Amino acid sequence: MEKHPINDLMDTTMEKIHSMVDVNTIIGDPIRADGVTLIPISKLSFGFVSGGSDFTTKNQKPDAQNTFGGGSGAGARLEPVAFLIVREDSVKLLPVASAPATTAERILEALPEVAEKIAAQIERWQTEQRARQVEGQENLFGE
Secondary structure (H helix, E strand, O other), X not given: XXXXXXXXXXXXXXXXXXXHOOHHHHEXXXXXXXXXXXXXXXXXXXXXXXXXXXXXXXXXXOOOOOEEEEEEEEEEEEEEEEEEEEEOOEEEEEEOOOOOOOHHHHHHHHHHHHHHHHHHHHHHHHHHHHXXXXXXXXXXXXX
């Protein structure tokens, strides 16, 4: 089976991605200071695409090989996720909070604070209403 030029294109793309990504990309090099070791942990997302086409030209001889045109692209995203903190005999995982990416995530993140504010306002209204009722009862009895 004859090797097609798209195979070379994909192989080159994968080699380049492989050279960028190793275990130290995900689990970073330990950072040591004053008896504490911090180990960064990241999330890596990547994608690639390759494509091409065989085509003939206007002036191509009938027995000539087709011409190949192709391209490839790749993208990567490295996102810190957490730090592993090693101190003497204890190990803790400290997550890194990332900013919300979508409107829905922002709303979900804000819900606990909004619910707290609503509950506090309802409590104030109820306290004010009880105070008015007590005040009204005192006026009824002339006290």
